[in-house]
Amino acid sequence: MKKIIAIGIKDLRLIFQDRAALLLMLLAPYLITLGMGFVSGAFEDDSGSSGIADIPVMIINQDGGDLGGNLVELFESDDLAQLLEPVEATTLEAGKALVDEDELAALVIIPADFSATMIPDQQTGLTAEGEALEIYRSPGRPISASVIETIVNQFISQVDAGTTLVTVSLMTLSESGETDPAVFEAAATELLVAQGNSDPLITIDARSGSVGGDEVEFNLLSILAPGMALFFLMYTVTLGGRSILQERIDGTLARMQATATGGGQILSGKVLGIFLTGVAQVGILVIGSSLMYGIEWGDWIGVIALIISAALAATGWGLVVAGAARTTEQIAGIGTALMLMFGAISGTFTQIENRWVNALGAITPNQWALQGFNKLGLGQTLADVLPNIGALWLMAAILFAIAVVLFRRQEG
Amino acid sequence: MNELILKSTQLKKRYGDFEAVKGIDFEIGRGQVFSLLGPNGAGKSTTISMLSCLLKPSDGDALIDGHSVVNNPNGVKSVIGYVPQDLALYDKLTAKHNLKFWGTMAGMGGPDLTKRIDELLERVELTDRASERVETFSGGMKRRLNIAVGLLHKPKLVFMDEPTVGIDPQSRRRILDMVKELRDEGMSVLYTTHYMEEAEELSDFVGIIDHGSMIAQGTQAELRRTVGEQDTLRLHFDESAPTAALSEKIGQLEFVTTATANESEIVVTVPEAAAVLPELMSVTAEENQRVRSIDIEEPNLEAVFLHLTGRALRE
Numbered sequence: 174m175k176k177i178i179a180i181g182i183k184d185l186r187l188i189f190q191d192r193a194a195l196l197l198m199l200l201a202p203y204l205i206t207l208g209m210g211f212v213s214g215a216f217e218d219d220s221g222s223s224g225i226a227d228i229p230v231m232i233i234n235q236d237g238g239d240l241g242g243n244l245v246e247l248f249e250s251d252d253l254a255q256l257l258e259p260v261e262a263t264t265l266e267a268g269k270a271l272v273d274e275d276e277l278a279a280l281v282i283i284p285a286d287f288s289a290t291m292i293p294d295q296q297t298g299l300t301a302e303g304e305a306l307e308i309y310r311s312p313g314r315p316i317s318a319s320v321i322e323t324i325v326n327q328f329i330s331q332v333d334a335g336t337t338l339v340t341v342s343l344m345t346l347s348e349s350g351e352t353d354p355a356v357f358e359a360a361a362t363e364l365l366v367a368q369g370n371s372d373p374l375i376t377i378d379a380r381s382g383s384v385g386g387d388e389v390e391f392n393l394l395s396i397l398a399p400g401m402a403l404f405f406l407m408y409t410v411t412l413g414g415r416s417i418l419q420e421r422i423d424g425t426l427a428r429m430q431a432t433a434t435g436g437g438q439i440l441s442g443k444v445l446g447i448f449l450t451g452v453a454q455v456g457i458l459v460i461g462s463s464l465m466y467g468i469e470w471g472d473w474i475g476v477i478a479l480i481i482s483a484a485l486a487a488t489g490w491g492l493v494v495a496g497a498a499r500t501t502e503q504i505a506g507i508g509t510a511l512m513l514m515f516g517a518i519s520g521t522f523t524q525i526e527n528r529w530v531n532a533l534g535a536i537t538p539n540q541w542a543l544q545g546f547n548k549l550g551l552g553q554t555l556a557d558v559l560p561n562i563g564a565l566w567l568m569a570a571i572l573f574a575i576a577v578v579l580f581r582r583q584e585g
Numbered sequence: 586m587n588e589l590i591l592k593s594t595q596l597k598k599r600y601g602d603f604e605a606v607k608g609i610d611f612e613i614g615r616g617q618v619f620s621l622l623g624p625n626g627a628g629k630s631t632t633i634s635m636l637s638c639l640l641k642p643s644d645g646d647a648l649i650d651g652h653s654v655v656n657n658p659n660g661v662k663s664v665i666g667y668v669p670q671d672l673a674l675y676d677k678l679t680a681k682h683n684l685k686f687w688g689t690m691a692g693m694g695g696p697d698l699t700k701r702i703d704e705l706l707e708r709v710e711l712t713d714r715a716s717e718r719v720e721t722f723s724g725g726m727k728r729r730l731n732i733a734v735g736l737l738h739k740p741k742l743v744f745m746d747e748p749t750v751g752i753d754p755q756s757r758r759r760i761l762d763m764v765k766e767l768r769d770e771g772m773s774v775l776y777t778t779h780y781m782e783e784a785e786e787l788s789d790f791v792g793i794i795d796h797g798s799m800i801a802q803g804t805q806a807e808l809r810r811t812v813g814e815q816d817t818l819r820l821h822f823d824e825s826a827p828t829a830a831l832s833e834k835i836g837q838l839e840f841v842t843t844a845t846a847n848e849s850e851i852v853v854t855v856p857e858a859a860a861v862l863p864e865l866m867s868v869t870a871e872e873n874q875r876v877r878s879i880d881i882e883e884p885n886l887e888a889v890f891l892h893l894t895g896r897a898l899r900e
Contacts, residue, residue: 179689183675183682190677190718424673428734431637431667432690433659 176434180442184416185449188409197408202401202458203465227258228317231268232281238288244328248281256320272309278317280309281325319396319520323547394466399546400521402458403483403539407515409454410484410491411508413447417495418504440580444573447491451484471549475558479549482565483542489572490538496579515539541565590615590742590773591636595645598631598797605631607797608645613742613775613790618768620784621777622886623794629777630670632794633744636775637667650741663692666740670747670777672731676720680711680730683719684737691738698737705733710759725756732760742773749783761786781887793890800893806857808889815842816858818865819880820851826874835868858883 188194232248234241248259260277262268268280283306290303308325310318420426420443429439459476462468470476494511498504515521518530519539534540545561591613598606606628613619621629634640636647638658646653652660674683681702688698706712709729719727728748735743745764749757764774764787778784784791785805792802801808809816822828828846835853836844840861842854855861858881869876 175694176690179686183678183686186682187675187677424669424671425675427634427639428667428669428673428687429690430639431662431665432687433662433692434690 176438177442177445180429180439181445181449184413184443184446185453187416188412188446188450189453194409194412197405199454199457199461202398202405203461205401228256228278228314228320229258229260229276230279230281230321231260231262231271231277232283233262233265233268234283235285236283236287237285240288240332241283244281244283244325247324247328253324257324269309272311275311275314278311278314279321281321282307282309323396323551327551394462394468396547396550398458398462398466398468399470399543399550400516400519400539402455402462403487403519403542404512404516404521405458406451406455406483406487407490407512407539408508409451410447410487411494411504411512412491413443413450413488414491414495414498414508415501415504416446417443417492418498418501422501444488444492448484448488451487452480455480455484469550470546471552472554475545475549475553475555478555478562479542479545479558479565482562482569483538483545485569486538486541486565486572489569489576492576493572493579496576496583519543535564536568538565538568541568588615589613589648590617591619591647591649591775593632593636593645593647596632596635596642596647597644598628598635598640599643605797606635609794609799611792611799611802613773615741615773616768616771617789618764618774618776618787619790619792620788621775621792621794622779622781622784622890623777624779627794628797629794630746631797633667633746633775633777636661637665637744638662663738664741666735666738666743668732668735668743668745668748670750672727674719674727674731674734677718679716679718680706680722681715683730684733687734688737693738701737701739705736708736708763709733723753723756725752725759728752728756728760729763732763736767740772742775743767745774745776747777747779749778749780781885781890785886791886793886793893795890795894801889805886808886809884810856815854815856815884817882818853818855818858818862819882820853820865820869820876821878821880822849822851822874822876824849827872831869831872831874834872835865838864838868840864 230248232245234245236242247253248257260271265280265282268277268282271277272280284304286303287306306325306329308318308322310322417426417440420429426439430436459470459480463470490511491508494504494507498507515537516539518534519537520531520534520543521539541561541564545558548557548561589612591611593609593611595608595610596606597604597608609628609632611619621632623629631640635642636649636654638654638661642655646655648654649661650664652664654661675686678686684702684705685698688694688702693701703712706715709732711726711730711733714722714726719730722730732745732748735745749760752760761783764776767774768787768789774787776784776787788805790803791805791808792799793808794800822831826849828849828851832844832846832851832853835841835851838861840855842856844851844853853865862879862881866876
């Protein structure tokens with residue numbers, strides 16, 4: 174264990190002695206976050222037309238039930254009054270035209286059977302098939318559209334949680350001998366509405382940060398910064414993976430092997446080094462962005478758990494790249510391609526409205542970690558990001574196993 | 586030979602059809618310096634890699650302090666020090682951090698390691714540069730640090746693979762002196778080089794390796810005798826000296842191979858000059874001739890290599 178730690182600490186020390194690497198690992202994410210913040214108006218006050226405040230959005234509610242109305246109420250609520258500027262609903266075509274003309278950041282279309290699909294069948298306990306809630310986004314306002322999508326997603330996830338509660342309650346009702354369908358439907362609707370009323374379907378803390386003396390509501394940088402941190406985390410782990418091959422080229426790997434140090438110990442030490450570097454990088458970015466940009470990352474325990482998990486999964490990718498490549502140039506090439514691809518498909522820069530791309534994003538540590546950081550930023554806790562953490566650990570385990578196979582093949 | 590620290594038996598390394606090392610047998614006694622002399626690509630580094638357990642032999646074995654390189658590599662690694670031909674250091678770390686890291690890899694730690702690091706920094710004359718990054722060092726300083734790393738755990742046998750390549754004469758001198766000091770302290774050294782003069786200066790035993798085969802080995806004198814090379818003595822007399830008669834008398838001596846008069850000089854070839862010189866001096870004294878000066882030309886290892894392979898060592 175002493176040798177593994179020594180290798181890990183040595184690698185951490187080496188990375189932090191490399192000025193070029195530090196520029197990309199630490200300075201670049203800050204600068205890009207800052208740049209994107211300026212471009213998107215994150216540093217403007219409420220009067221700024223392109224800022225995060227007053228996002229123009231239209232909701233077309235075709236739902237005859239209560240849930241559609243709840244969502245409309247949420248968008249018009251006082252909590253979101255400064256963030257959103259709901260536009261009076263007209264027709265679907267007119268709404269889309271306004272989005273196309275960039276007059277609206279997004280159009281939220283609540284389908285006619287939205288509430289019905291949320292109420293489980295009293296016999297099977299399953300929800301009915303129906304049209305999905307649609308968000309028609311303005312390509313010119315990706316960040317504002319992402320904010321709206323985040324609000325809608327959280328609404329739906331809370332409705333899902335409510336649905337589970339209803340299902341369990343109806344099953345209890347059924348077991349008690351009740352058979353009248355009307356009773357079931359009334360109870361289901363009542364439960365959903367009651368759940369929605371007693372526990373607000375969405376809570377977005379109207380917190381503020383101070384940048385240059387201006388108050389900024391709902392700090393947009395809290396969406397940008399995690400994305401950038403995770404984007405450059407992929408660079409760091411690739412750099413770490415490259416160090417495995419570099420040690421072979423420099424002869425230091427052979428020198429380690431000439432001591433009574435096992436191959437497993439050496440690889441574990443290298444893994445520890447990559448992991449520690451990743452944790453240090455994201456940790457520094459989190460702390461730095463809190464201090465510099467006033468970003469509130471949310472529940473610190475959740476943040477720490479997510480940083481560790483994201484670094485672990487990213488380390489897995491770094492090892493797979495190192496195991497698959499034959500030269501450091503190959504690692505650099507594959508690593509850069511992977512970093513850019515992961516950034517694109519994980520929604521780091523902008524949400525891509527394509528279910529295949531979104532599904533593919535699930536193979537990236539970025540997507541799971543980004544979702545987790547967004548949840549924490551919106552006030553959720555460690556318990557809420559456990560699925561994200563679980564996915565990252567599962568990803569790490571699979572990638573480590575693949576890396577071991579690849580390294581064995583290399584040695585052979 | 587002293588008690589053996591290394592015994593190599595038919596050590597081979599094949600890469601497909603190519604045989605890089607073709608069954609090498611040799612032995613090193615404790616406290617001895619054994620030089621493997623040969624041109625680039627002769628198989629020296631491959632041999633050291635097998636003995637360091639970095640490469641698995643295709644055939645044969647070697648015992649180092651009783652441990653088999655095939656069956657007990659960890660036992661071998663605990664008693665050897667490895668100084669690779671290419672500098673294996675972390676340029677971005679300081680000399681001290683490098684030594685600390687490699688000491689930990691060698692299983693050391695705590696005050697013992699700290700003390701040993703200080704000793705070695707002093708030995709390689711880098712104490713005042715201990716806290717500076719290796720990337721700021723000259724080639725010679727890096728070479729010395731590279732050797733210090735190999736000596737951290739006080740190994741019984743040190744493999745030094747061309748440790749003086751590409752450095753200034755002063756650092757080279759320091760390294761050669763250090764190897765002699767290590768030998769005097771009882772450490773055994775396997776030293777590979779293609780510099781004939783280094784092998785001549787350092788070695789108790791020399792092995793000449795070419796195309797993966799050990800083509801000759803022994804003490805330097807033995808090697809010279811093996812190939813029939815002779816020492817040449819040039820005895821210089823006054824111009825009036827009867828060199829023709831004197832050379833005839835010298836030529837009749839049992840240990841003299843040839844003796845030829847050449848004006849005021851007599852050229853004598855003998856198997857080993859140092860052994861016969863007193864006898865020659867007494868013969869000239871008996872003839873009342875005063876030797877003004879003597880030149881001794883010993884055949885060097887370069888000549889031995891040339892004789893054995895038909896090529897110069899650095900071709």
